[in-house]
Amino acid sequence: MTPDRVVAALKPAALEDRSEAGVDAAIAAIVATPRSVPVARGTARRPLWPAVAGGVAVAAVAVTVVGVSTHRSVRPEVTVVPAPPEVPKVQAAALSFTRTGKYLTVKVKDPVADPARYEEEFAAHGLNVDLQLAPTSPKKAGEVLFVEDDGGGRVKMITAPGHCGSDTCDVGIKIPLTYKAFVRVIFGRTPGPGEHYNTGPGDTPGEGVGLSNVRGRTVADVLAEARRKHIGGIGYRWQPTSAAEQGDKQPYPMGIPADKVKGDWRVYDAVAGTGGQVLLFVHPAS
Structure with missing residues (x-):
């Protein structure tokens, strides 16, 4: 390769930024590069400049990789603060x-x-x-x-x-x-939701089984409220209204069968029985 061909293969802009010694070194490197194997007549030869340009690009990439690989990352220091000791819970007096x-x-x-x-x-x-x-x-x-x-x-x-x-x-x-x-x-x-409790003086008749005041209401009215509130297990007891009905003189000392109770009878109280039962103390309307 003659010097003219070598100069023609170089990118002019690249030579403008080089000193005379740098240009001579670049020409010497190109001349020393082995020529490609001759190809058959009629086959186009690969231009020299793309190979040179490729070499320059690879060199640039190599420089970039080296620059990244030699960069030292700096991690921020992390201060670990220990959790405060758990304070034992003091149970209040019952x-x-x-x-x-x-x-x-x-x-x-x-x-x-x-x-x-x-x-x-x-x-x-x-x-x-x-x-x-x-x-x-x-x-x-x-x-x-x-x-x-x-x-x-x-x-x-x-x-x-x-x-x-x-x-x-x-x-x-x-x-x-x-x-x-x-x-x-x-x-x-205090009772839980739906929990029955015994009542006494000062309590509202029926409150212990979830009913509103039952005193003086008809059996039919109280039963309708019980159905609305899903209160079941209703039983009946005789409510004495005179001395002649006290003790064993009352008509139903063991409780009143449900089919004997009339809807217009009056309710005097409603209390909690055993096993979730609700007992209505009733008497025929006078």
Whole structure:
């Protein structure tokens, strides 16, 4: 290859940016490159410039790859903060104990606590008390419903006016500090949804079984409400209205068969029976 052909194969723009020594080196490199194998006559030869251009492109790529591979990535420092230690939960007391003179006053603070907690807290004060909870009218939740002791009635009940609505009710018990005998006490609690409970003075007749006031209503009217509220298991008891119907003198001492009860009879009360039964106390209309 003559110098003229070599110069003609070079890209003029590339030579303009080179020094004289750089141009001589580039020409020497091209001259030293082996020529391709001769091809048969009539077959077009591959131009020299694309090969040179390809070589330049590969070199540029190689430089780019080297530049990326030698770049050092910098990762941000991460500070790990340990989680604070878990604070143990302190369970609130289920009962309140107050010393008043020679007595220990006890009231229920948590009416939905596990009964075992009541026993543990009584035992911590040296008392043998079986405390139970029974569903009652919501306004009587926390009231003492029953007390039984083996100490000759030495356990007293505490009353509080206005605690149970407009009535005065028992809200706690007083146990002598020297008392060591057994005590059983039942406190009232708020009933769960659909749960029956016994009623007493100050309660609305029928509220313990989910009915509105039944006093003086007809049997047919009360049964219609029971059907709307999906209350079943209705039984009937005779409601005496005179001394002549008391005790074994009443017509149905063992309960009234349903087919004997008339729709126009009057209802006096509705209470919870056993096994979810609802008992209506009725009497023929006078």
